[in-house]
Amino acid sequence: MSSKILVLPGDGIGVEVADQAIRVIDKLNELGLDATYEKELVGGASYDANGEPLTSEVLEKAKQSDAILLGAVGGSKWDDVERSKRPEAGLLGLRKELELFANLRPALVFEALASASTLKDEVVSNLDIMIVRELTGGVYFGQPRGIEDTSDGKKLLIRKFIMIMKLIVLLASHLIWQEKETTKLLLLKKLM
Template identity: 45%
Template sequence: MKKIALLPGDGIGPEITKEAVLLMEEVGAVIGETFQFQEGAIGGGAVDRYSTPLPEETIRLCQHSDAILMGAVGGPKWDRLPGHLRPETGLLGIRKVLNVFANLRPVHLFPSLSSSSPLKEERVKGLDLMIVRELTGGIYFGQPKERRTVEGKEVAVDTLTYTEDEIERILHVAFKLARKRKKEVLSVDKANVLESSRLWREKAEQVALAYPDVTLTHMLVDSAAMQLVLKPNTFDVIVTENMFGDILSDLGGALAGSLGMLPSASLSENGPSLYEPVHGSAPDIAGKGIANPVAMFLTVSMMMELSFGFTEVSRWINQAVEEALDEGYRTKDLTVGDEKWVGTEEMGRVIREKFRTLAKGERNG
């Protein structure tokens, strides 16, 4: 039995989490595995119910689970709260508590969605890259983080801090991944300005010595953003610090046609891993039944492979998504012009049916 903590969160989070549970129940029925689900509160909803974005009960639930699946947090309702009560503080907090330092964000353009990308087809054809983002250090966590009054003026302070150990361990993750792909690592920094980036670049050169079969190159983050637009299909593994990875992976979502297509996995060294789609809570469409569940399904796919070793299940989920897209099924965010689209539940149903057919076909074959 696999214990999975569910953190649906805010906005469209509960809708796509519901679809994910139905998918995992389908997986269990096909492969003879039992998934036990237990729900916890996080984000804005947790603030409303418990006056904190990350209740202690949620932390304990996650720590005693085999994996954690999260929806999304945040929304305008909570935007004016003080920093310690913001929904995003709950997200950062659970990442830190679980020490899920390695965030893997694959950016893959399904061929049938080439028209959904804002770039010309020849630029995005074959787009398949992996962004490896350091997740528990950097400016999001550095101290001091505060407001001050200096000479009668309000001043805001955020601190960007990295230790060599934090840098080295995320670099090792990137190089090991690259060995399974095209053996190319691009390290993204801002070494012309930031001291933390200069340390990052030095450590990248040192870690690279342990991987002589992998090619390491460096690029400044502003140049990387430009090149991701000009020639995104030339990238393979990108490794970078927390804030740069946050920004570049959202850019990757646009390249792939929609943020609703991007999954992610946040891995720990010795505890449960956290899985969440890259997109936000999208409060403007919450409750309308039009949210795209594909990123969440692909996130479940990553969980099946990385936490449970169900490699075949992961492949079947990915293939089911691709077949649905190839047959023209689209949620609203994936449409171009007057294309027809289906709602959240219909998209989920179609993909689950295709998963079931694929899985039973191979297992019986």
């Protein structure tokens, strides 16, 4: 069964990155992968063409796809555009509508490049980490769930992220279980 990929190049370097990723998909298809892809507009490119950073048609195609390849969105060209129409609103709309709650950000150093780092070789040598970042709370989508009074009479806004944090920990744990070597899990929560 063929996998259906929606390619959303976006803006700026995202277009170049997506073009190169498509070359990789084409090569993998030659080697036996069974994937089809379709390119659509998102972000500033979509705003310029349609007046919206994410059209309902593209959102529907995203919902029908097996995977989405997103380049990058945004740029100074759209700095003066109304906030709800800025390129980033297209990305946030995708995250919200597709219920995407985490971003995986791998970081590793190839031995041949260890000396190119501004850090000492022994610090970055064999660096291999995965950052699992929560995407749906905080400033973008976090909803106030309650307000408490502090001892000095000020109001404290409380956001409850218990469920999403459980999902993040479960995802990170799943990634750890796939590793062959001993792996540590470190949980950081930004308070502000």
